[in-house]
């Protein structure tokens with residue numbers, strides 16, 4: 829089945845990926861700090877925004893205001909920064925432990941109430957989304973010591 833691709837706008841990368849990142853799929857970007865994961869993710873979002881798509885960036889670590897200040901002057905982001913929807917996701921252990929579908933729904937609804945309804949149905953069509961990063965979510969879920977704060 830050909831699911832189609834969402835290009836990053838980086839010509840060589842898109843060629844290497846066969847057109848971009850798989851449409852309707854989830855791609856996990858992995859690498860050491862400073863390798864360029866956030867820049868790559870933002871570049872992919874900016875390309876979507878320039879194409880008129882609805883795109884969201886969710887930060888679980890650095891406040892998005894700092895992300896915008898830090899990367900905002902980069903040429904690829906300048907014309908797209910106002911077209912990206914930016915969200916901070918502060919993760920409370922009790923919101924994600926145990927990691928049930930119900931809890932995930934509530935978390936995403938809390939973070940993006942304007943576009944995700946309580947039953948996790950998007951109020952608008954979302955084309956691209958980035959969670960930067962899944963590592964902090966994974967840490968909270970995997971940290972048994974945090975169970976004591978769940979109740």
Ligand SMILES: Nc1ncnc2c1ncn2[C@@H]1O[C@H](COP(=O)(O)OP(=O)(O)OP(=O)(O)O)[C@@H](O)[C@H]1O
Nearest residue numbers: 859860861862863864865866867868897898899900
């Ligand atoms: N505003 C900037 N000006 C110049 N260089 C920058 C700027 N922002 C980031 N960089 C550099 O670009 C490179 C890639 O940064 P990026 O933030 O994308 O890495 P990362 O893989 O997301 O790292 P981390 O895992 O720490 O989040 C780094 O070497 C960083 O120092």
Ligand SMILES: [Mg+2]
Nearest residue numbers: 865866867960
């Ligand atoms: Mg990063």
